[in-house]
Amino acid sequence: MAGLYIHIPYCHSKCIYCDFYSTPRRDTHDDYVSSLLTEYDLRYSEIKEKWTTIYIGGGTPSVIPMPALNRLIDGIKERIDASCIEEWTIEANPEDVTGLWVQNVVSRGISRVSLGIQSFNDKELAFVKRVHSASKAIDAIELLRENGISEISGDLIYGLPGQSFENWKYSLGKLLSLGLPHFSAYLLSYENGTRLYAMLQRGKIEELSEDEACERYHYLCDCAHQAGYEHYEISNFSLPGHNAIHNSNYWSGKPYLGLGVSAHSFDGRIRRYNGNDIKGYITSISRREVCCVVENETDNERHNDYVITALRTSRGIDIDEYRHLWGEYMYSRLIKLSQSYLQSKMMLLQDGRLMISELSMLISDRIMVDFII
Numbered sequence: 001m002a003g004l005y006i007h008i009p010y011c012h013s014k015c016i017y018c019d020f021y022s023t024p025r026r027d028t029h030d031d032y033v034s035s036l037l038t039e040y041d042l043r044y045s046e047i048k049e050k051w052t053t054i055y056i057g058g059g060t061p062s063v064i065p066m067p068a069l070n071r072l073i074d075g076i077k078e079r080i081d082a083s084c085i086e087e088w089t090i091e092a093n094p095e096d097v098t099g100l101w102v103q104n105v106v107s108r109g110i111s112r113v114s115l116g117i118q119s120f121n122d123k124e125l126a127f128v129k130r131v132h133s134a135s136k137a138i139d140a141i142e143l144l145r146e147n148g149i150s151e152i153s154g155d156l157i158y159g160l161p162g163q164s165f166e167n168w169k170y171s172l173g174k175l176l177s178l179g180l181p182h183f184s185a186y187l188l189s190y191e192n193g194t195r196l197y198a199m200l201q202r203g204k205i206e207e208l209s210e211d212e213a214c215e216r217y218h219y220l221c222d223c224a225h226q227a228g229y230e231h232y233e234i235s236n237f238s239l240p241g242h243n244a245i246h247n248s249n250y251w252s253g254k255p256y257l258g259l260g261v262s263a264h265s266f267d268g269r270i271r272r273y274n275g276n277d278i279k280g281y282i283t284s285i286s287r288r289e290v291c292c293v294v295e296n297e298t299d300n301e302r303h304n305d306y307v308i309t310a311l312r313t314s315r316g317i318d319i320d321e322y323r324h325l326w327g328e329y330m331y332s333r334l335i336k337l338s339q340s341y342l343q344s345k346m347m348l349l350q351d352g353r354l355m356i357s358e359l360s361m362l363i364s365d366r367i368m369v370d371f372i373i
C-alpha cells in the first residue's frame with residue numbers, strides 16, 4: 001500500500017496567509033505536466049508497494065487547463081495498475097468547478113475532491129484574497145454531487161483577522177449543514193514571509209488570544225461531534241468510514257512518492273524532497289536528472305517523525321509497536337514522560353495506545369516537544 005502525490009504549484013493569485021510555493025504564471029503548464037510524467041518514470045521504482053491512493057494537490061490543481069490536466073491523469077493511468085486505486089483525490093478552488101470540469105475528472109477515475117472553501121463569509125474571503133465567493137462554494141458542492149462525486153472534503157480556516165466568534169459559528173454551521181463526508185478546519189497561522197505576517201508585524205491586524213482560539217476550537221469539536229463526525233487528526237473530521245485514506249497513510253508511516261516541485265517522498269526509510277524552482281525542475285527533468293534532495297535522517301530524527309505523526313492523530317502511539325521499534329529504554333522514557341500528561345488528562349492511554357486528548361490537540365505542539373529527542 002503506497003501513495004502517489006502530484007504537486008501542482010499554480011494558483012489564481014496569492015492568498016495573504018499562504019507560505020506554500022505557488023505561482024499565478026501559466027506559461028509552463030504543459031512542460032510541467034510532461035516533467036511530472038517523466039519524473040514518475042525516473043522514480044517510480046523507489047517505492048516497492050502498489051499504489052493504492054493518488055492525491056493531486058497544490059497550489060490549485062484545478063487552475064490547470066483541462067487538456068493539460070487530462071494528459072496528466074491519462075499519463076499516470078497508463079503507468080499504474082488503476083484497479084488497485086482506492087482513492088484518487090484532486091484539490092479544487094470552488095471558482096474552477098463547472099459541470100464540464102467535474103464530468104471530465106469523474107470520467108477519468110477521480111473519486112474525491114477537496115475544496116478550498118475557507119469561509120462562508122464573502123468579506124473574509126476577499127480580505128485574504130481568495131478568488132471565490134461563499135455562494136460559489138455551495139454551487140461547487142452541488143455540481144460535484146450532481147455529477148457523481150460524493151466524496152467531498154471542504155477546508156475551513158478559523159481565527160481570521162476580524163472574524164468574530166459569530167462569523168466562525170456561521171461558517172462552521174453552514175459547512176456542517178451541507179453534510180460533507182469530510183472536512184478540515186485549520187487555525188490560521190502567521191507564517192513569516194506572508195503578507196498576513198507583515199500586517200501583524202505592522203500592527204494592522206491582531207492575532208487571536210490563546211483563550212479565544214481555544215474557545216473556537218472547542219466549539220468546533222462540540223459541533224462536529226453533534227453532527228456525527230469523528231475527529232481523527234488535529235485538523236481533520238470525517239463521518240464514519242470517510243477518513244482521507246491518502247493522508248491517513250502519511251500519518252501511519254506508509255510510503256509515498258511525491259512528484260513535482262516542493263513534493264516530499266518517503267520510501268519507508270529515506271525521506272526525499274524536491275526544490276522550489278519550477279524552471280529548474282523542468283530543466284533537470286528534461287535532462288532525465290532527478291533533482292530531489294535526500295534527507296539523511298538520524299535515528300533520533302526518525303524517532304521524532306514517528307512520534308509527531310502518531311500524536312497528531314486520534315489513534316496516537318501504539319505503545320507495543322513503539323517498544324518494538326525503539327527499545328526498552330525509550331519505551332520506559334515514553335511511559336515516564338506521559339505520566340503528568342495522563343494525570344492532567346491532556347493525554348489518554350486506551351487499548352494500548354497513547355494519545356493526546358481532543359481538547360489538548362490545539363496545543364499538541366507543546367506536548368510533542370517533550371516526547372522528541
Ligand code: SF4
Nearest residue numbers: 011014015018058059
Ligand atoms: S490557493 Fe492555496 S496554495 Fe494557492 S495561494 Fe491560496 S492557500 Fe496558497
